[in-house]
Amino acid sequence: MQRAKFRALKAARKLQRxxxxxxxxxxxxxxxxxxxxxxRGKEGEVPRWLTGVTQIxxxxxxxxxxxxxxxxxxxxxxxxxxxxxxxxxxxxxxRVRELLNELKGQPDVSKKAESVARELxxxxxxxxxxxxxxxxxxxxxxxxxxxxxxxxFSEIRELVNLYYGELIGERx
Numbered sequence: 001m002q003r004a005k006f007r008a009l010k011a012a013r014k015l016q017r018x019x020x021x022x023x024x025x026x027x028x029x030x031x032x033x034x035x036x037x038x039x040r041g042k043e044g045e046v047p048r049w050l051t052g053v054t055q056i057x058x059x060x061x062x063x064x065x066x067x068x069x070x071x072x073x074x075x076x077x078x079x080x081x082x083x084x085x086x087x088x089x090x091x092x093x094x095r096v097r098e099l100l101n102e103l104k105g106q107p108d109v110s111k112k113a114e115s116v117a118r119e120l121x122x123x124x125x126x127x128x129x130x131x132x133x134x135x136x137x138x139x140x141x142x143x144x145x146x147x148x149x150x151x152x153f154s155e156i157r158e159l160v161n162l163y164y165g166e167l168i169g170e171r172x
Contacts, residue, residue, distance in 0.1 A: 002155055005151055005155075006151065009147055009151060013048060013094045013147070014047065014049040014052075015047050015049065016048050016094075017046065017048070018045065018046065018047075018051065018061070019043055019045055019059065019060040019061060020038075020045070020051060020057040020060060021043050021057075021058050021060055022038035022039065022040055022056060023040065023057070023058060024056050025038070025039055026039075026054075026056060026057065031047070036050070038057075043060060048094065052101070061095070062099070063092075063095035063096060063098065063099045065099065065103070065109065065112070065113050065116070068096065068099065068113060068117065068120070069116055071086055071088070071120060072116050072119055072120045072123070074086045075123045075124060076123065079127075083134070083136050083141060084127070084141070085124060085127055085128070085131075085144050085145065085149075086144070088146050090147050091147070092146045093146055093148055096117050099113060100113055100114060100117065124149065128145070128152055128156070132157040132160055133156075133160055
C-alpha cells in the first residue's frame, strides 16, 4: 500500500507544472495538458515530465550541488536537535533527481552529488522517525517537509500509534 502511495506521489510530481527556459524555439507541441510553444530564451510553464524528455527546456528553479551541500550542512548542524528539520520545497527530491540525472555525464561530480543526497536523506529520515515516534505535530516542522517526507511521517506515526494501541491501549 505504501509503495502505491509513493508511486502515485511520484506520478503526480511529473504532472506538476514547472517554469522553464527554452534553449531554442519550441513547438507548437500538442500535449494532453494543452499546447506548448516557446521562443528561444523565453520562459514558460510545462509539465515536469517534459523537461525529462527534451534537453531544450531547462527548469528555471534548478538545484545545484552547492545548494545540496548547503542543505546537508544546515541539516548536520541541527542533527542533535530531535525536533528540527531544515525547511525544504515540497518538490525538493524531484529537484535532486533532476540534478543527479543532469550530472550523469560527470562521474566524479555525480558520485559526490549522490553521496551528499544519500547522507541528507539518511539524516532527515532519522529525524522524521524521531518526530513520528514522539508524536510531534508542530505545523512549522510539518510544513517544512517534502511531500515524500510528509507521507512517510504520517505512515510511521500511524504505525507507532497502532503499536501503542495494541499493546497498552490508546496512545497519549
